[in-house]
Amino acid sequence: MKRLFFLISLSVVAITALAQSTVTITGKVISKEDGLPVIGAVVTLNAKDSTKLSQPGRVVATDANGQFTVRSREKESDITVSYMGMKDYFTKIEAGKTAVNLGTITLQPSAIGLDAAMVTADSKMAIIKGDTVQYNAAGFKTNPDASAEDLLKKMPGVTVDADGSINSQGQKITKVMVDGKEFFESDPTQALRALPSDAVESIGFFDGQSDNARFSGMDDGERIRTINITTKGGVSRSVFGKAWTGYGTDQTYKDEAGVLNNLGARYSVGGGISIWRGDHRFTITGGSNNVNNQGFNLSDIGGSSGGFGGGRGMMRSEGVSTGSFQTNSRGGITQSSNLGLNYNGTFTDKLKLTITYNFQNANGWSRTKNESSQLINNRNTTSRSQANSFDNRHSFQSRMEWSPTQKNRINFNTSISYGLNQGYSASYNESRQGYELNKGAFINSSDNSYTTKLESYNLNGSLWWQRALGKAGRTLSVGGTGSANRGMGDNEQYSQIKRASAMSGIDFSTIDRVVNLNTRGHNVAGSFTYNEPLTQYAKISANYNLNYNRTFADQNGLNWNDIAQRYDIIDTATTNYINRNYTTHTTGLAYNYAKGRDVTINFGLDYLYAIQNSDQQRPGWIVPHQKYNFSAIQPSARLRLVPKLGQSIQLDLRRNANFPSVTQLQDVLDMTNPLSVSKGNPDLRQSYQNFVNVRYNIANLDNNTNFNIMAMVSLQENSVVADRRILEKDTEINGVVIAKNSTYSTYTNLNGAWNWGTYATYTLPLKLIKSNLSAGVNYRYAKSPSLQNGLLNTNNSNISGGNFVLTSNVSENIDFTIRYYPSLNLSTNINDKNTLFTRKWSHNLQGTANIYLTKFLFVNADGSWNNVISTAANSDQHYFIINAAVGFKFLKNRAGEFKVQAYDIMNQSRSFVQDMASNGDMSYSWNYSMLTRYVMFSLMYKFDTRKGNQRRSTEDEMTPERERMIMRMGSGGGGRGGMMGH
Missing domain, CATH: 2.60.40.10 (Immunoglobulins)
Structure with a gap:
């Protein structure tokens, strides 16, 4: 060093x-x-x-x-x-x-x-x-x-x-x-x-x-x-925006038993306004609805227990898993409200400021069913789940750029967020012998209910100083980041478990417990980068990065005491205290050569060293201090050629080290699902990914055509993969007895994982019909190994497909888009006992049309046709989704609008997914909580104060x-x- x-x-x-x-x-x-x-x-x-x-x-x-x-x-x-x-x-x-x-x-x-x-x-x-x-x-x-x-x-x-x-x-x-x-x-x-x-x-x-x-x-x-x-x-000196309100018919759905349920009327209300005054711009958007339009991207609640990320090959630090302290109902029906504020201002030539605030409240519920066939374990499982969740999130971000002199620049960024997730979920899981779904001898089942709550607080900041040192290209960049987080959660679990028994026929057991989680953590990072020109065309860069992350987690579980009628018995499976920290050092050199527009060459070499220290305590058991050291050398290269204007060829090569995560390393049992238990492996080694990517693009703007092709190959060494087995007898692991026929999972390193693929697209105008066509094809092959009951299991996946998009450029009165996405998925799963082949051929055709019949009268329509044909039984899907609307404009400049919209006219909306995992499991998922047919009546008003503004007229006159x-x-x-x- x-x-x-x-x-x-x-x-x-x-x-x-x-x-x-x-x-x-x-x-x-x-x-x-x-x-x-x-x-x-x-x-x-x-x-x-x-x-x-x-x-x-x-x-x-x-x-x-x-x-x-x-x-x-x-x-x-x-x-x-x-x-x-x-x-x-x-x-x-x-x-x-x-x-x-x-x-x-x-x-x-x-x-x-x-x-x-x-x-x-x-x-x-x-x-x-x-x-x-x-x-x-x-x-x-x-x-x-x-x-x-x-x-x-x-x-x-x-x-x-x-x-x-x-x-x-x-x-x-x-x-x-x-x-x-x-x-x-x-x-x-x-x-x-x-x-x-x-x-x-x-x-x-x-x-x-x-x-x-x-x-x-x-x-x-x-x-x-x-x-x-x-x-x-x-x-740049105007006020513009819109406001709308809509009210619709009741929403109904049929559950798995065919019972019709009424969720009440659909509605949507909202608006947005932008106030632009030269160098100062304000934008406000907001709304509320129960038609699954969430407006903003809802970040994951529970980020308080996460650590730092980023950095090539950097050890991941996700802190302590908070999955059992959250309720997730996404994919179902959501009622949400949101508010967004954005300010962007330039005060002087030297000072710029951006501020963003987002708020979102989302109440959702979902009803799903999942079935899976396990090739290696010769069993099939069925699960049904329902969830009701409440998410509430506030986030604030600011970005300031200050250039006190021409040679100095300072960036200061902050981020503050608060999140609350709480809800109720229930699930039923059942396993039977044999690969055929819902048949075979009973193995076990669990009937679970959870009540959860998790609060999280996050604070992040960064400060960077960049200095030009006189010579063109000679610069120094110094800076750092810091963050602090806090999470507090509660989970109440009640589970009834049944297991097949040779002596009694069926064994019964119950889990009735409450678990409390408190986490906190902080992260500090700093780096410097020095750039120096060697010649007129060549430059060199040296950099060093230091990152330190520390996480504390205190989790306490208490079981129900029938005698005292309260929760006061310590649950050893869920009670533990964890104190861990990470330190990573990264140093590197980079070389850049650029002569003319034709050639640009980059070479880089990084050395990374990472240290993890971990201490853990559980009732009656103290885990010895654990220390993990990882190091890696990571080269990279990039070649970019520009033969002539509009053409480019780019070649990228790199080798990245990926270090195991905390969950994968930590020798701790996860017993959230008592029939499926997992544990980390402290003997894991780092894995490497060797990546090659080639991209070629040519654009001809004389005839408005563009061709792009890309090919990539990725080879992995020492991949961290699942090692899963079915316990043949009651087994004690880390002082806890895991019942016979339960699934026990850990991790191991395997070679043999790799994939390659190619993608090409060509776009051109179709002057005869005044439209643009984009046609693309793609192919990808992936090989994924894993261990199942001690046997090597290899999944080979071949996925090919296309994308064809036709967009109109006829006139302002006629606007349409047609998309077609065909795909073919061929998968083969091989192990010492079985070979499973599956084929799934799918078609997705989509279309949208917006047509003005007169200056004031218009119609909208969109639809999709979905067709899935598979070798798996009862998995073929054929359905149409059609939405349509008719409306008219009124007021000056057609600022007002009234519209009647009909959604899912044919009432065929559904959600079914079939997938084959790398371990040979074939899964089938149904979502019963989806929006289906309803009608909505809406009013909208648009405003724009631009001086002399004339919206692009549908009339032929030249204003x-x-x-x-x-x-x-x-x-x-x-x-x-x-x-x-x-």
Whole structure:
């Protein structure tokens, strides 16, 4: 360790001597038309030397105030400022200067005729600058009521899942920005749904760098797939939003016995308002409903007992499991209320602040049935469960960025949350001999009921300081994070257990206990990163990270005392005290080479050392002090090639170490389910994952086509897998007797796990029907080993499928989308005794249509056809889900709306899932608590104070505002804003 630190120090001292002069160029860009800042204007350093353009820092974008900073180390420099629909600005920088302020740069509108602008807009929807693709919103037709999310769905290669997750060219979008600012950082989906599509000028897609890489110019290879939504002129000083209310018919459902139950009338009420005043933006959203629309992503309650995460190969610290202290009714029917507040402000050029507050209350209930066949154990199980839960959560987040000088930047982030989960759940579990469901000799059963409550408090903060040290690219980043958490929970359990007995026929036993849990923990982490340019094209980085986490957990269980008629008998299975801590050290070196836009190379090497200490006590038993040490060397490499504009090839290779979790290591029994007991294995070793990924993308914006293909291979060493067996007799484990025929599980290390897959998609316009088509295919193979009753069990899974999406671009009056997802799943489970083969062929066809019959009258419809054919008995599924609505607009600018909506018209909604686990278990799940057919009547009002605002009219006339919009599009692009380069 000392030698490694000595080598790092020596390297830093040596490369520091290579300093050379640099010139810092700043300025502000405004529009001559209205004098407002131009957001997202592209500022290019030495644009005539195209071989250098893709180097970090060569192409930047103006921020929300129209300002930019670019640094050059060449003797002679020039600056080009470009923007869609405006003339380029060009100037030369005199040699010998170290700081140049270009002042205010005024961009002139392009001289282009109206007809030419319309032709260009139809033929070219986007432009490419470096890694950024910027789409012109005016080139995509959406209904007047569409949101930014609806507009995004029409972009080539973009898919939006039902939960709001966004994917672009096969990559998940992890950050959404509006005019260069993060908006609802904890839930970016809210940014898309709160912003109307007619307020969007353009949308840019790019692979953003990490915060440290953007500041230092040292490309660390990390990429964050990001979109930036640029709004139209006038939106930055406006108030807009909507409010709605709806009331519907009663909701009914049939339980497993076919009994009809009434849950009462459906309702939905809510709204949102955005108040934007230049550099200060406020957004408020909220609502209440009982139609499963939760609005915000509800984080898991019980996070107080969790530890730190992140870091390649870092040991996971999930603290103490709180699963038995929570009631989960998700997947059922939920009545929820939510409130969200977001503020984003720029006070000066040096200080930016973002504040977000979310509240959610959710009351849910669920009714489910599960059946499974266990190949190895030659048994089948049936379980039925019901749950009623109450979740209440408050969360507050703030983010401050302060740049006191041009060479210093400070980031301070805080997060505070409180969560409460309480509820009631009940379950019945039964096991029988044989692989055939619901047949065979009785083995055992348990009838359980739980009443739970868990409160959690979390406090997190981070402070980072970044300093530029004179030479372009030479930077130092120092910072740290801290967190504290607390959890308090209670669980009351009553279980009646039956077991088959050769002597008495059936043995009976009862569990009647209460358990109290108190946890607390804290985490402290610190790191520094030093970046140094070696040559004009090469840079090196050194880093060190220290992380310390400590968790305390005190769990006390008491059994019922029939004589005293109270809970006062200590339950040894659930009473324990745990005190554990983790310390991890990570140090590494990274090398980056970028010459021209054609080649970027990254190499990295990390050394990680982790220590865990654990002490535990149980009644009459003290676990000896346990200490675990892990270490790993983790190399990584990335090669990125850009043969020409619009094309890219990327190769990633890395080796990650994964350390066992606390649950997997700790020699403690988990007896939440007395018929299925588990325990950790302190002799586990760390596992390794070797990963190779290749990605190729080509975009042709002349004909608006895009092709993307990706292939990956992952090979795992010493995988931590389940070791499960059925006890053939009563067995004492850790001082507790586990009954015969119970399932006992632990963990072990096995080799042989690996998988590979490929994904390809092609998007193109279909001019004949004025629509866009995206066609994709995918395949994945996975091999997963496990141990079952001492036998090696291997599951081989082959999954192939496709995704075909057709989106309309006909007009604002006709908007439709058709999606088709076929898939084929072939699985083979092999062990020394049996081989099981299953096949599942599924089809999912979805469609949505929004059509304006007149200026005021419209119809909506969406539907899905689901077809599943399987080798498993009684698992085929065929059903249709159809929803439809009719409504009309009224008031000025059609701001008011009345609509009648019918859901699940054919009353075929259902939830059935068939799955095959890697251990050979075949499972079947039914959800009886689902929304089915109902009708809702709703009213909605939209408002927008934009000056001269004219919603995109369904009329054919050319309004002055519409004409100015087209004129501003210039050579096929959007208006102000949109490009977020790096």
